[in-house]
Amino acid sequence: MKKIVLTGGGTAGHVTPNIALMPALKKDGYQISYIGSYDGIERRLIEELNVPYYGISSGKLRRYFDVKNFTDPFKVVKGYFEARKILKKLKPDVIFSKGGFVSVPVVLAAKSCKIPAIIHESDMTPGLANKLAIPSAYKICHNFPETADNLPEGKAVLSGSPIRQELLTGNRFKGLQLCGFNDEKPVILVIGGSLGAAAINEAVRKALPVLLPSYQIIHVCGKGKVDAAIKNCPGYIQFDYVKDELSDLLAAADLVISRAGSNAICEFLALNKPNILIPLPAGASRGDQILNAASFEKQGFSYLLPEEMVTDESLSKAVNEVFENRETYIQAMRSNTASNAIDIIVNLCDEAVKSRKKRKK
Structure with a gap:
């Protein structure tokens, strides 16, 4: 049996693509183990799946001054030796890393153990953790x-992002039923998130008088952000958070309004959902969402609406424009070549395993 170690953590975005890969890896004959931090979000998500989990020391390397910058490098070094010990024990044939700072010592340790490591970079430009890991x-x-322009020649593979298969099997009727909606009007799904989504939530609610005569609206507005004053507004429903219901809500949606996190927008792409992207502004992030959204707009997948330009009027205008031209967006998404990330990545893992076996002979 082939053996693979998955790594990545710090946020759910560094874990869910690994989880999306697992069924295909198992089907292809891989025995899966996972290396993450001692107590990061990845530990809970992976242990729920009964996948062997190994925790290592993890430190964050920051681009700004922080007292922890003096101690965290020692945590990374400790994590490297812990990862090396685990890899020597598990003897995997290949590593797959989804990024986050916990992945850096794992990828470096893999190189020292002569185990091929495949890295996935979600955003337009590599983050600091992947920049450190890329040479290995x-x-x-x-x-x-x-993104290929920022990567070493011969190493870059345009794969797209592994998508959770359950998102592809949502039921439109169940989604409509959950919201008390019908098929008479198109449905807009707004996924504003929690932190930093105030501008989106406010614009959507101000635009309700203009939008509701023509659309039904599902608004995932973030924990604690439900507006009780409009809770019973016909054709408009609010959720503070959704999990298992998301696949059915996406199936019900004719158009999505969202931030521009790479995993989310790749899900819209896989589902061929016309979308309006309102990326986090540069002051609230390293600017990766702005670049992600600009790329999707350039490829004809998305309508880009910068947060500083978001008003109820601009949002209503964007909704009408995207809905009227929805078939153009859908056709662009359907013609995308990097739409089968799971198969591409599993094949790369197989290629790496075969290459390693040849070198051993």
Whole structure:
């Protein structure tokens, strides 16, 4: 049996693509183990799946001054030796890394153990963790064509992002039923998130008088952000958070309004959902969402609406424009070549395993 170690953590975005890969890896004959931090979000998500989990020391390397910058490098070094010990025990044939700072010592340890490591970079430009790991990588998968310009020649593979298969099997009727909606009007799904989504939530609610005569609206507004004053507004429903219901709500949606996190927008792409992207502004992030959204707009997948331009009027205008031209967006998404990330990545893992076996002979 082939053996693979998955790694990545710090946020759910560094874990869910690994989880999406697991069924295909198992089907292809891989025995899966996972290396993450001692107590990060990844531990809970992976242990729920009964996948063997190994925790290592993890430190964050920051671009700004922080007292922890003096101690965290020692945590990374400790994590490297812990990862090396685990890899020597598990003897995997290949590593797959989804990023986050916990993945850096794992990828470096893999190189020292002569185990090929495949890295996935979600955003347009590599984050600091992946920048540190890239020189040790066998291949680097990425979501955006432009990313290849920032990667070593011969290592870049345009794969797209692994998508949770349950998102592809949502039921439109169940989604409509959950919201008390019907098929008479198109449905807009707004996924504003929690932190930093105030501008989206406010614009959507101000635009309700203009939008509701023509659309039904599902608004995932973030924990604690439900507006009780409009809770019973016909054709408009609010959720503070959704999990298992998301696949059915996406199936019900004719158009999505969202931030521009790479995993989310790749899900819209896989589902061929016309979308309006309102990326986090540069002051609230390293600017990766702005670049992600610009790439999707350039490829004809999305309508980009910068947060500083968001008003009820601009949002209503964007909704009407995207809905009227929805078939153009759908056709662009259907013609996308990097739409089968799971198969591409599993095949890369197989290629790496075969290459390693040849070198051993």
